Amino acid sequence: MQNQLPENxxxxxxxxxxxxxxxxxxxAAMEITVEGARFHLLKLAKEGLVAATTESKGRGRPQQIWALTDLGHARFPDMHAALTVNLIESIRGTLGQQALDKIIAANGKAGLERYLQELEGKTTLKERLKGLAVIRTREGYMADIKKEGEGFLLVENHCPICAAAASCQGFCAAELKTFKTVLGKAADVERVDHILKGARRCAYKVTPVAG
Incomplete structure (x- = not known):
């Protein structure tokens, strides 16, 4: 599927x-020439999707570093951000914060039950993390796991509910609670990167706990 995408x-x-x-x-990542990569970057820059900054490293020539702009990030799914934020504000305004917290808790419980059902039969921490990454990717989080020291790093490169989470950070708290429950007492889970705090991704350090 990836090979069918336009190069840009x-x-x-x-x-x-x-x-x-x-x-x-x-x-190198695209497996094309430098001139080819430059062509695509300039095209994306013209569309306002990427922008370059210049960094100096050591004695070498300064390098241009290309990153997504806000418009570039917006090209990825946001699950109807404006509508979601309006609903959150309406619930908070008419029913109060306590009612909103109950709704978030109910949503988190339903998600947890679904995750536990899908991960049934996966016994090792690595298996459960891989399964969790598959589920989260399907939901639009572009998730992956990486080995890090004695544990793992669960990385989510995109947040499809970012606008909703910014409006009500109860979603982020519920997410972390879900991960801890899904992975069980055999692992300690800590959020180490957070999109809402300016990071480019959300990442969770997962450390095995000796039983």
């Missing part, structure tokens, strides 16, 4: 999932 859309996806890229890094 591939470039957007790489920058979204791997973070800001130099021209050389992007060309």
């Amino acid at each position: 859309e591939k470039a957007l996806g790489i920058i979204k999932t791997q973070g800001p890229q130099t021209l050389l890094d992007l060309a």
Whole structure:
């Protein structure tokens, strides 16, 4: 499926999932020439989807680092952000914060039950993390896991409910609680990167706990 995407859309996806890229890094990731990568970046820049900043490293020539703009991030699913935010504000305004908290808790409970059902039979921490990443990717979070030291890093490169989470951070709290419950007492889960705090992604450090 990835190979069927236009080259410029591939470039957007790489920058979204791997973070800001130099021209050389992007060309290598796309498996095309540097001139080809430059062509796609300039096209995306003209559309306002990416922008470059210049960084100096050591004695070498300054490098241009290409990153997504707000418009570029908006090219990825946001699950009807404006409508969701309006609903949240309406519930908060008419029924109160306590009612909104109950709705978020109910939504989190339903999601947790669904996750536990899908992960049934996966016994090791790695298996459950892989399964969780698959579920979250299907939901639009572009999730992946990476080995880190004795544990893992669960990375979510996109937040399809970012506008809703910004309006009500109860969603983020419920998400972290869900991950802790799904992975069980065998793991300690800590959020180490948070999109709402300016990071390009949300990431969770998952450390095995000796039983």
